[in-house]
Amino acid sequence: MSGWLDALIQGVLLGGLYALFAAGLSLIFGVMRLVNLAHGDLIVLAAFVILVVGDRFGLDPFVAVLIAFPFLFAIGFALQYLLLNRTLGRDLLPPLLVTFGLSIIIQNGLLQFFSADSQRLRSGAIETASIPLGGGIAIGVVPLLTLLSAIAVIMLLNFIFYRTPIGRAFRASSDDLEVAQLMGIDHQRVFATAMAITFVVVAIAALYLGLRANFDPTIGPARLLYAFEAVIIGGLGSFWGTLVGGVVLGLAQTIGARIDPEWQILAGHLAFLAVLVIRPRGLFPRALD
Amino acid sequence: MPLLEARKLTAFYGDFQALYGIDMTLDQGETIAIIGANGAGKSTFLKAIAGLIRGAPDSVLFDGEPIGALAASDIVKLGIALVPEGRRLFPSLTVEENLRIGAHGGKMREPKAQGQWTLDRVYSLFPILKERRSSAPSTLSGGQQQMAAIGRALMSNPRILLCDEISLGLAPIIITDIYATLPQIEAEGTSIVLVEQDIVQAMKVADRLYCFQEGRLSLAGRPETLTREQIHRAYFGS
Numbered sequence: 001m002s003g004w005l006d007a008l009i010q011g012v013l014l015g016g017l018y019a020l021f022a023a024g025l026s027l028i029f030g031v032m033r034l035v036n037l038a039h040g041d042l043i044v045l046a047a048f049v050i051l052v053v054g055d056r057f058g059l060d061p062f063v064a065v066l067i068a069f070p071f072l073f074a075i076g077f078a079l080q081y082l083l084l085n086r087t088l089g090r091d092l093l094p095p096l097l098v099t100f101g102l103s104i105i106i107q108n109g110l111l112q113f114f115s116a117d118s119q120r121l122r123s124g125a126i127e128t129a130s131i132p133l134g135g136g137i138a139i140g141v142v143p144l145l146t147l148l149s150a151i152a153v154i155m156l157l158n159f160i161f162y163r164t165p166i167g168r169a170f171r172a173s174s175d176d177l178e179v180a181q182l183m184g185i186d187h188q189r190v191f192a193t194a195m196a197i198t199f200v201v202v203a204i205a206a207l208y209l210g211l212r213a214n215f216d217p218t219i220g221p222a223r224l225l226y227a228f229e230a231v232i233i234g235g236l237g238s239f240w241g242t243l244v245g246g247v248v249l250g251l252a253q254t255i256g257a258r259i260d261p262e263w264q265i266l267a268g269h270l271a272f273l274a275v276l277v278i279r280p281r282g283l284f285p286r287a288l289d
Numbered sequence: 290m291p292l293l294e295a296r297k298l299t300a301f302y303g304d305f306q307a308l309y310g311i312d313m314t315l316d317q318g319e320t321i322a323i324i325g326a327n328g329a330g331k332s333t334f335l336k337a338i339a340g341l342i343r344g345a346p347d348s349v350l351f352d353g354e355p356i357g358a359l360a361a362s363d364i365v366k367l368g369i370a371l372v373p374e375g376r377r378l379f380p381s382l383t384v385e386e387n388l389r390i391g392a393h394g395g396k397m398r399e400p401k402a403q404g405q406w407t408l409d410r411v412y413s414l415f416p417i418l419k420e421r422r423s424s425a426p427s428t429l430s431g432g433q434q435q436m437a438a439i440g441r442a443l444m445s446n447p448r449i450l451l452c453d454e455i456s457l458g459l460a461p462i463i464i465t466d467i468y469a470t471l472p473q474i475e476a477e478g479t480s481i482v483l484v485e486q487d488i489v490q491a492m493k494v495a496d497r498l499y500c501f502q503e504g505r506l507s508l509a510g511r512p513e514t515l516t517r518e519q520i521h522r523a524y525f526g527s
Contacts, residue, residue, distance in 0.1 A: 183394055
């Protein structure tokens with residue numbers, strides 16, 4: 001019995017990581033209807049940035065990520081302003097093609113600089129620290145921090161989206177781009193700001209990705225798939241839905257693994273398909289989409 | 290010098306030419322009305338002024354400055370606001386958020402001599418909006434939505450308010466209420482360009498009338514000097 005309870009707890013905690021993968025994807029889809037096929041590779045890129053900053057300055061990853069934030073914010077802004085804004089329009093194909101190309105460029109660029117060797121972010125004792133709950137069940141400190149960070153990120157994104165002027169501009173641009181321009185909103189800057197914020201979220205996701213498991217330049221597309229599944233399970237445009245989507249995916253994987261270790265990944269995909277069949281618009285779709 | 294001037298203004302949708310060399314002027318404190326049948330180019334004209342359709346720089350002059358090639362987001366900051374056809378409130382914003390976002394572009398402008406439009410002043414012009422300020426726009430009646438769309442445009446403190454078919458789909462009594470607010474807006478020093486299919490309503494409030502026909506200016510003059518036959522011919526063609 002405690003084995004099943006453990007699976008449930010670990011599933012919820014794993015869901016926090018998937019929600020972090022998905023939160024940035026959810027934000028940019030919500031604001032500009034951009035499906036970013038390079039999102040997983042951006043997470044891996046950010047993990048390498050944290051690795052390099054940490055190694056170069058001898059910093060713990062939790063400190064290195066703080067230094068990486070402004071750098072990644074600027075990269076995100078520039079990427080959207082200079083490149084991705086040019087791909088947005090009535091045709092859905094250009095952004096898909098360009099972000100797919102970006103994914104290949106990032107993977108090959110990272111392979112060139114860092115080789116295919118697996119890497120890991122090292123943060124000392126905290127990596128293996130755990131909190132015993134009794135009954136043979138323990139919660140890892142890093143997985144717990146991941147879930148708490150995911151909740152904090154979702155709360156912050158909700159605050160930005162629904163309580164600030166830039167959030168109003170995000171929602172207005174998403175509702176009606178033409179009228180948003182009539183309000184004096186420079187949508188190109190608004191979209192670039194959304195991508196910049198996304199890059200900060202990506203950096204947080206990258207921190208926990210690197211602390212919890214090995215990473216190498218080629219693992220981005222699999223993270224993208226989990227992120228997509230979490231966003232779609234939760235319902236497009238809903239941040240809390242994205243968190244729930246991540247948890248559903250995490251639970252499905254750990255319960256699947258509990259039944260048979262080979263079923264872990266498959267069970268996640270099956271849960272995703274089941275939600276698509278039962279509720280095609282996800283569990284918490286935004287009413288207007 | 291007129292506040293706003295269109296000079297040989299043309300507009301295209303791809304290969305389709307929607308406007309053919311429109312000349313028009315608007316003076317400070319004036320209200321003009323543009324009438325015409327469906328597809329005459331009235332809304333296109335407002336979009337061209339507001340920057341949603343961009344053309345040659347000197348095809349539109351504002352205070353003598355060429356603005357014809359500027360983006361819509363820059364033009365609203367200069368002081369020209371459009372109330373779009375069909376209201377087009379932002380559905381995911383509350384009524385008050387819709388009004389607040391109207392000030393997004395206006396805050397960059399220097400304060401005018403006239404009173405600034407604030408949330409409180411818009412609420413005093415349209416008290417029902419204050420009651421419904423936390424509501425989603427979709428729950429408002431057509432008339433209330435139109436009031437919110439006008440209020441949203443006023444929040445940018447425009448010197449020129451462009452109104453596209455503000456009577457569209459509304460009950461006559463509501464149209465009368467909304468039209469009754471236009472003199473108050475004009476009294477703040479805001480000039481108004483009305484696009485209307487309701488000729489009677491337009492002639493009541495306009496200082497001057499322009500009629501479009503198939504993208505061309507077919508008639509211009511003061512309402513009291515125009516005969517019924519002239520307007521009929523300019524509206525429907527001979």
